[in-house]
Amino acid sequence: MTDVAARAKVSLKTVSRVVNNAPHVQPELVERVLAAVAELGFRRNLLASSLRSGQTxxxxxxxxxxxxxxxxxxxxxxxxxxxxxxxxxxxxxxxxxxxxxxxxxxxxxxxxxxxxxxxxxxxxxxxxxxxxxxxxxxxxxxxxxxxxxxxxxxxxDNRGGALAGVRRLVEAGHRRIGILLDSIGVYTMRERLDGAQDALAPAGVPYDTRLVRDGVRDPAAAARAVAEMLERPDPPTAFFSLNNRITLGVIEELHRRGSDAALLGFDDFDMARLSPYPLTVIAYDxxxxxxxxxxxxxxxxxxxxxxxxxxxxxxxxxxxxxxxx
Amino acid sequence: MTDVAARAKVSLKTVSRVVNNAPHVQPELVERVLAAVAELGFRRNLLASSLRSGQTxxxxxxxxxxxxxxxxxxxxxxxxxxxxxxxxxxxxxxxxxxxxxxxxxxxxxxxxxxxxxxxxxxxxxxxxxxxxxxxxxxxxxxxxxxxxxxxxxxxxDNRGGALAGVRRLVEAGHRRIGILLDSIGVYTMRERLDGAQDALAPAGVPYDTRLVRDGVRDPAAAARAVAEMLERPDPPTAFFSLNNRITLGVIEELHRRGSDAALLGFDDFDMARLSPYPLTVIAYDxxxxxxxxxxxxxxxxxxxxxxxxxxxxxxxxxxxxxxxx
DNA sequence: TATGGCTTGGACAACGTTGTCACAATAGCG
DNA sequence: CGCTATTGTGACAACGTTGTCCAAGCCATA
CATH class of the missing domain: 3.40.50.2300 (Response regulator)
Incomplete structure (x- = not known):
């Protein structure tokens, strides 16, 4: 900035005023300063600027x-x-x-x-x-x-969303619902699981921990979990997947098997509409x-x-x- | 930092040395400085730091x-x-x-x-x-x-990828290929289009501009464009979509119509494998x-x-x- | 004991900018 | 004509940090 000032033959402060569009500078000086700025390729240092002026x-x-x-x-x-x-x-x-x-x-x-x-x-x-x-x-x-x-x-409203979704499954007559989640350590997963329980309890559907899989981190793991559950003696008739990464894997496995289990997924996603398998999602903006x-x-x-x-x-x-x- | 120095009863520079893990400071002083830092909730100002030290x-x-x-x-x-x-x-x-x-x-x-x-x-x-x-x-x-x-x-390698993909379509016998692109103003689109032409020309397939749609910005527009082209007297037997947003719309429309046109898309995407419609994609990492x-x-x-x-x-x-x- | 090196701490300036203040030049007024 | 406003300009300090330099203390060596 000093160089610009020297080149434009004005003081440092005037240069500062020009680059900040401050009022009260003669048009002629503004010209000179801008010319010098362009010639020297000067670029204001925002670090110094915010250091000095403090707040923002x-x-x-x-x-x-x-x-x-x-x-x-x-x-x-x-x-x-x-x-x-x-x-x-x-x-x-x-x-x-x-x-x-x-x-x-x-x-x-x-x-x-x-x-x-x-x-x-x-x-x-x-x-x-x-x-x-x-x-x-x-x-x-x-x-x-x-x-x-x-x-x-x-x-x-994770809990409310899960409640509404699972309630719909229960109302459709499902009593064995496989639930797949990423990690119980994550707040949203806990809330969604709680919401599911909120829907099961008043309907008298037991909460069967054998139908709940924690640690399902990717679509492949979801597919494996679905396969295992479906091979149990009394397989689930519906699945609730607690996030969209899991939903993807579930869709793939259910589609592959030609299963007719119902699927509820938390999170909507772009390609849900292209899914080869019918599903209901808990969507939000x-x-x-x-x-x-x-x-x-x-x-x-x-x-x-x-x-x-x-x-x-x-x-x-x-x-x-x-x-x- | 001055406050910290005062509190720890050392000089400013010593505080600086401590917060920068510089060597040559008595362990006892380090203690005192860190204590003062914690008590006063001091946090180094990286703006000032990089202003002073210059480069990074x-x-x-x-x-x-x-x-x-x-x-x-x-x-x-x-x-x-x-x-x-x-x-x-x-x-x-x-x-x-x-x-x-x-x-x-x-x-x-x-x-x-x-x-x-x-x-x-x-x-x-x-x-x-x-x-x-x-x-x-x-x-x-x-x-x-x-x-x-x-x-x-x-x-x-946009051009090479498009060339390989379209060549495959041509080799499969397709001679009317609908091409959909976002905007000819974008470099990648131009390259991909050039690649398509590189494949068509040596096979003696004419480049029919009526089968090329520019300005297809979203899946809905892609679906409309596909619908229009399919309703022409001699509809395309294959489509080449120049990005994945377009591919989505094409899939949807082709699937909806139960069409058997071949589909080639530039860009792979997560759910391509779940597509209800067969497609070939030009993928990259x-x-x-x-x-x-x-x-x-x-x-x-x-x-x-x-x-x-x-x-x-x-x-x-x-x-x-x-x-x- | 004198000399030199090493360790540790501190004074000071500087990074690039802007806020404060003062001053000069001009205009407006009685 | 002198007085006050108003406008334009500049000198200077300060933002929070760190590099440079120096001094003081200590130890080891000659």
Whole structure:
């Protein structure tokens, strides 16, 4: 900037004024400065700028589990879009469900002085963020609640959605329902399982733990679990898969076997409509989830100091798929 | 930091040494400093740190077209993973195919002094980045080449893939092939179309522009285009869809009509295997594309000043899908 | 004992920017 | 004509950190 000033034969401050579009600079000087900027290829250093002016870096952090997963990709896309509306850049990092890594990444983002944080929690203790919150960094948790920290949160109605879906299965007469889940350690899985139990109990359907498979991490594992259950003496007549990765594997296996078991899946997905096997899904609006969280965050960044809020978004039961022949 | 120094009764510099794990500090003093850091909730300001120390911000920028698209989400995930291996954060932004926005976002990233840039170009003139390149910011372009700028580039063999795929259709006896593409303005689409022509010409199959539809932006448009073409007096016996969004719509329409047209699609996708309609896809390894680009970028950041390189990754013809009955 | 090296701590400036303040030049007023 | 506003410009310090340099203390060696 000093070089630009010298070249344009003005003071440092005038250059600063020009690059910040500040008023009260003669048009002629503006010309000279802009010419010098162009000639020297000067580019403002935003690091120094936000260091000096203090408050804002025009950056927010987004912490998710895994970027490549379409659910999180949708969240990231929506967050980026809303960030852009506020002329803000987005730093994205994946925790890969590792609390230690989550902690390190969040600390790093804070050290970079992000204006706010959007977090899909991996761990269950976020008290280490308390100092940061008190220091004034706004943060909003989404999809899962923070642990040990009172903070803004946007959730889905996991329990209600599972309740409605499983109730439909029960009402259709199913009494042996195979349930497949990723990991009981994850909040959303626990909620969905609870919702299923909420539907089974009042209908007098026993909750048979032999029909519940934890640790189903990918489509192949889901297919194997389905195969095993179907080979039991009294196989399930319906399956409830607790996320879309699992649903994929279940569809494949049921289709392969020409089974006529009913299928209920949590999470809708793009290609559900192309499924060769009929299925009902518990759908929700991922974009809305991200939008609600991001907009709340920017309200906080804008100075909203009201009491932390929890928003729960509804789910919807959708029947999809091509009927089997 | 001054407060921490006061509290620990040491000098500012000693605190700096401790938080940077620098050697030559008495263990007792380290204790005192860390205690003060904890009590005061001190957190290093990385902005100031990289401002002072000059060179590195431990941040790279990734510019893509649209985060929520699985192709770009995969790229982002891979880039984030490799960035993490280098203890680097990732700033992601979407250009939404808008050259003006691309320019603004890249400028902004440069102003934030990213250590390097990973760019899927939207525009066709990137000469505005020349100053930045000369200033020493490494950048690698992927999926599409940069315009008016000699730079590292990682591409797919779009033309070769399309050639191989269409050749297979021609060899199977197809002479009327409907081709659907997003936008002729996009580099990859042009290359794929050229590849198709490369296969048609030597086989003596005329290139009938009435069988080529540009501007097919979403599955619904693809379905409509297929419907129209099939209602012509001499309908195509095969379709070549130039990206996976289009392929989805084509599958749906062909399946709905019970058509027996052959289908070739550029881009593989997760659920291709579940397609109710048989299809052949031109597949490639998106992760490999991103990995090659990111690793090249970090080699540049690490000081590799060799001549800019262009890497072209191969594609593969894969037959997928459930045969129609 | 003198000399030199090594370890440890501290003073100071600098990174690139902007806020504060002061001053100069011009215009408007009585 | 002198006075105050108003506008345009610049000197300077400060943001939070770290590199450079120096000094003091200690030990080992000559």
């Amino acid at each position: 870096t025009a950056t927010i952090g987004l912490l998710i589990e895994e970027i490549a997963n379409p659910f999180y990709a949708t969240i990231a896309g929506t967050a980026a879009e809303i960030a852009r509306q506020h002329d803000t850049m987005l730093i994205i990092a994946s925790s890969e469900e590792d609390p230690g890594r989550e902690r390190q990444l969040l600390r790093d983002m804070c050290a970079r002085r992000v204006d706010g944080l959007l977090v899909v929690p991996a761990g269950d203790d976020h008290s280490f963020l308390r100092a940061e919150v008190e220091l004034g960094t706004p943060m909003v948790f989404l999809d899962r609640p923070a642990g040990g920290l009172l903070a803004d949160t946007v959730l889905l 991922t974009r809305e989830l991200a939008r609600a969280a991001a907009e709340l965050l920017f309200r906080r960044i804008g100075g909203d100091r009201s009491w932390p809020r929890t928003i729960v978004l509804p789910t919807e039961l959708v029947t999809r798929g091509v009927p089997p022949r | 911000t431990a941040t790279i920028g990734l510019l893509i077209e649209e985060i929520a698209n699985p192709f770009y989400a995969t790229i982002a995930g891979t880039a984030a993973e490799i960035a993490r291996q280098h203890d680097t954060m990732l700033i992601i932004a979407s250009s939404e195919e808008d050259p003006g926005r691309e320019r603004q976002l890249l400028r902004d990233m440069c102003a934030r002094r990213v250590d390097g840039l990973l760019v899927v170009p939207a525009g066709d003139d990137h000469s505005f980045l020349r100053a930045e390149v000369e200033l020493g910011t490494p950048m690698v372009f992927l999926d599409r080449p940069a315009g008016g700028l000699l730079a590292d580039t990682v591409l797919l 998106t992760r490999e594309l991103a990995r090659a680009a990111a690793e090249l970028l970090f080699r540049r950041i690490g000081g590799d000043r060799s001549w800019p390189r262009t890497i072209v990754l191969p594609t593969e013809l894969v037959t997928r899908g459930v045969p129609p009955r």
